[in-house]
Amino acid sequence: MGRKKSPVDPPVCSLCEAPAVMNQQYSRRSLCSTHFINDVEERVFQVIEKKKMIRAGDRIAVALSGGKDSTALLLLLALHLPKWQDVSLIAVTVDEGIHGYRDETIRAAERVAENVGVEHSVVSFQDLFSDNLDTLLKGREEQACTVCGILRKKALIEGAKKVRATKIATGHNLNDEAQSVLMNVLRGDLPRLVRNSGIDTADSFLPRIKPLAEIPEKEVASYLFVKGMFLLLPECPYRGFALRADVRSMLSGLEHRNPGTMLRLMESRKKIEKYLEWEKVSGPLHRCRQCGDPCSGDLCQVCRLLLSLAR
Amino acid sequence: MGCAPQPTHQDMKIILPDQGTRVIERGPVSVEKMLHELRINPLEVIVSRNGTLVPENAVVGADDEIRIIRISHGG
């Protein structure tokens, strides 16, 4: 109608005239729901291809907590699956045994897997470590995320082995990755700082891939929301205990005031990685005398932890 | 929420991340400004207007139902 644009006019997509649902600060674009969904799907596919994350013959265990990241990951992998030859998916959920939290998210995970027609398998702390997380943590709740992180990683590997997977895919997004970089810097943990990128085989024979590692958290959530799959689930009761909680809010504050902070953080890791001699940082690789897993010392992290918890 | 005031025609209803509801009388305001006034980092939430996702530069106002959803995850 040739009407003058007023500030109340809804922002429109940079690629078409439809109303925008998302501003991508780093690309200086606004996108409508269709173009935004295409953009996320395309970028995830590109990352997988560029880093050769998936090959013919792969059986990918998708770590499915039922939360937004892993749900988005499963949707995206299932969507692209027909493009890869001779590749199959299986969703694996770890039941830590966290009262008032896990039951609901496991049901959510079951529904998602069923929705996309992917086989689903659950592996529990109780079965693997003969106790649930709540019991293991009695009196040491402040260590919750460290303990849970180590055991969950182990549980996921065991769960993936059980279903004869060749790789594990996790839903870590750009924020998670940037938080990890910063946390490892704050802890002075150089080996871990450089270990987690790309296809990581450092602590098991099963390579791990992170197809969402370049997608900001807000876009992962928006993607699910636009697809009508965003669920409000209970939050983990232990989450406040972690250093990560501080790093998370600090980093999102920085990113808000200085867009691109997270990407630059990832760039600095890449540079460190490039000039680093891995052998010098990690030391020689040993085998755990208890379980035989590759590790840097006498006992692996999991066996050391289980020993200390048994005391 | 039974004691919340009935929205009049010019009111904007905001559903907060903690599930609380606030009805404010407010002229048109950008999502960014609204979040700023509520001291919420826009990167930690997504915002919908009447059920549709809106970007931070969208202007919201009278008769809109705004939902602010926290996106942080628990594993």
Ligand SMILES: [Zn+2]
């Ligand atoms: Zn568009």
Ligand SMILES: [Zn+2]
């Ligand atoms: Zn061991």
